[in-house]
Structures are given as structure tokens and as C-alpha cells.
Amino acid sequence: MGVRLSAHQNRKRVSSKLQPSSKNSSLDQSRRGSLSNARKDRSRPPSTSSQSSDGVILNGRKFHNETGSVYWFPNDDEEMDRLVGQHFALKTLFNGNIPEEALQDDTIPFEDGAKILDLGCGPGTWIMDVATEYPSSEFIGVDMCDIFPSNIRPANVRFQVGNILDGLAFEDNTFDMVNFRMFILAFKKEEWEPVLKEIKRVLKPGGLILSKEAGMLEVGNDFVKWAGKTFKERMIERGQEPYIADEMKKYMELEGFEVVHCVKKHSFPGRPDHLNREFLWDIRSIFKSGQPFLGEHLQVPNEEYPQFLDQLVANCQEQPEPIWSMVSTMGRKPF
Numbered sequence: 001m002g003v004r005l006s007a008h009q010n011r012k013r014v015s016s017k018l019q020p021s022s023k024n025s026s027l028d029q030s031r032r033g034s035l036s037n038a039r040k041d042r043s044r045p046p047s048t049s050s051q052s053s054d055g056v057i058l059n060g061r062k063f064h065n066e067t068g069s070v071y072w073f074p075n076d077d078e079e080m081d082r083l084v085g086q087h088f089a090l091k092t093l094f095n096g097n098i099p100e101e102a103l104q105d106d107t108i109p110f111e112d113g114a115k116i117l118d119l120g121c122g123p124g125t126w127i128m129d130v131a132t133e134y135p136s137s138e139f140i141g142v143d144m145c146d147i148f149p150s151n152i153r154p155a156n157v158r159f160q161v162g163n164i165l166d167g168l169a170f171e172d173n174t175f176d177m178v179n180f181r182m183f184i185l186a187f188k189k190e191e192w193e194p195v196l197k198e199i200k201r202v203l204k205p206g207g208l209i210l211s212k213e214a215g216m217l218e219v220g221n222d223f224v225k226w227a228g229k230t231f232k233e234r235m236i237e238r239g240q241e242p243y244i245a246d247e248m249k250k251y252m253e254l255e256g257f258e259v260v261h262c263v264k265k266h267s268f269p270g271r272p273d274h275l276n277r278e279f280l281w282d283i284r285s286i287f288k289s290g291q292p293f294l295g296e297h298l299q300v301p302n303e304e305y306p307q308f309l310d311q312l313v314a315n316c317q318e319q320p321e322p323i324w325s326m327v328s329t330m331g332r333k334p335f
Contacts, residue, residue: 124157
């Protein structure tokens with residue numbers, strides 16, 4: 001990341017980065033109102049770090065304490081809100097929860113008893129949404145943290161705790177489909193291969209793996225590109241693959257999957273329509289969730305971090321127009 005600056009130089013750089021832009025220092029009132037109504041920002045205590053029986057508290061946010069995982073986002077209610085919003089934004093962007101190629105595939109009995117696994121199910125939004133569409137199928141959600149609903153859920157859904165890096169507690173050839181999305185921050189680069197092998201093991205012959213992954217924030221003005229570049233560099237420092245969205249097709253093919261669907265779609269966070277406002281809010285929430293791991297690298301002290309988030313939102317609405325891409329990739333296990 002270059003030569004380390006002195007403390008005086010660091011503060012000078014941060015201050016210059018966080019100055020209001022001449023054109024638009026913050027969201028205009030109408031857009032700010034829309035975003036505020038969509039997501040209420042909960043107040044959090046100042047930066048702290050502590051251990052609890054079910055997690056670690058950093059900067060007032062709760063994180064997992066699983067030593068076998070490098071995932072670096074929280075697992076608290078605020079993060080669950082972000083994941084729910086992200087789910088419906090992705091559903092709209094890709095015109096549904098499941099690609100049309102899968103729904104037209106006669107080998108997957110969605111209407112008559114398909115068995116579907118959702119890895120990293122989080123709060124269970126995807127799996128419960130799809131389960132209501134296909135009540136005759138069986139759905140199992142797995143996550144390393146017990147953050148899914150315990151009571152209110154469709155009758156054809158059940159959840160269990162598990163980490164795929166430890167192996168899945170299912171027999172070979174169990175599932176017709178495995179949903180597997182937004183793991184970009186969950187694995188080190190070398191872990192993708194064994195994870196895909198394990199997914200292939202539990203899929204039935206002819207079964208489908210469905211992946212959705214986000215790209216990097218690399219298009220926009222200097223402020224947006226600086227923030228996106230810092231995020232990418234942090235991932236690389238942690239041994240992760242920032243371009244897994246574009247690499248997923250290759251990873252699947254190397255593990256013997258036949259790739260039957262691969263589509264890249266773009267969001268435009270500066271545009272005022274509802275969908276792109278949701279992606280703009282997701283960008284802000286992502287940088288907020290990552291504060292304990294990003295703040296020092298952005299050279300933004302804790303007390304200035306809210307200002308940085310507002311400035312990021314404002315700059316995402318300036319020219320050149322930022323673009324944030326998502327890739328949907330689906331592979332078939334050979335018969």
C-alpha cells in the first residue's frame with residue numbers, strides 16, 4: 001500500500017479526502033429522505049473491542065468468533081437488515097431468485113420434491129422467499145452463525161449451524177441444487193477449490209450450483225475509486241480473491257462443473273430509481289460494516305468515519321457515474 005505516512009501526514013490526507021465536494025457535499029434532500037426511510041441508521045457506541053460467549057464486539061458491532069473463518073463482516077441485527085435489502089435488490093436485478101435456465105430444466109423437480117441447500121443462508125431471506133414459491137420442495141439453510149429464524153418460517157424450510165470449511169453433514173448426492181452467494185469475504189483464495197469440491201460431492205448427478213458474487217467498486221470519481229481500491233487491497237492483504245465474481249466460471253470448470261449460465265449485470269448507485277438507491281445504501285452499509293477492518297487502511301479515524309460514509313454516498317452520485325457489477329454463475333454436476 002506504499003510508504004507509510006507520518007501521523008501528521010495521515011491526518012492531513014484524511015482531512016483532504018473528507019472535504020465536501022464543490023458540487024454536492026451530501027445527498028440532496030429528496031434522496032437523503034428516500035435513503036433514510038429505506039434504512040434507519042442505528043446509533044452505536046464508540047469504538048470498543050470485547051469478547052462475549054457468542055461473538056466479538058468491535059466498534060459497537062457484533063462479529064463472529066469462529067477461528068476457522070476469515071469472514072470479516074458483523075452478524076448483528078444491523079447487518080441482517082443489510083442482507084435482507086441486498087437480497088431483494090439482487091432478486092430485482094436478476095429478475096428472480098433462480099435463473100430461467102434452471103427453472104426450465106426438467107431434471108430439477110422444483111414443483112415436485114426438489115431438495116435444495118442454501119449455504120451461508122444468513123437470516124434466511126433467500127431460502128424462505130424461494131420456499132414459498134415452491135412449497136412442494138424441501139429447503140435446508142446452513143450458516144456458521146445461528147442467526148436464522150427459529151420459529152417463523154415456511155413449513156418446508158429448516159436450518160442448521162455448519163461451516164462448509166469443516167465439511168457438510170450430508171451424504172453424497174443429496175441435493176438437486178445448492179445456492180451459494182456473496183461469499184467473497186468468507187474465504188481465502190485457496191479455499192474456493194475445496195469448497196466447490198464439497199458442494200459437488202453433496203449435489204446429485206445433474207444437480208446445479210448457483211452462485212452470485214459482487215465485483216469491486218472501481219468505476220467512479222477519484223474518491224469512489226480510492227475507497228474501492230482500499231477495500232480491494234484489504235482483501236488481498238487478507239489472502240482473499242477480490243475478483244471471484246469474474247473468476248467463478250473458471251473455478252467451476254476446473255472442478256468439473258458444466259457452466260450453463262453466466263451473466264454479469266450492473267448497478268448504477270448514483271441513479272435515483274428505487275433499485276439503484278438500494279445498491280447505494282448497500283455500498284454505504286458495506287463500508288460501515290467493515291469499519292474495524294477498513295478504517296485504519298482508509299486512514300480515517302473512528303470519529304471521522306460517519307463523515308467518510310456520507311462523503312462516499314455523495315461521491316457515488318457524481319460524475320463519472322459509478323458502476324457496481326454482480327455476476328450470476330450456474331454450473332451442473334455431470335450425470
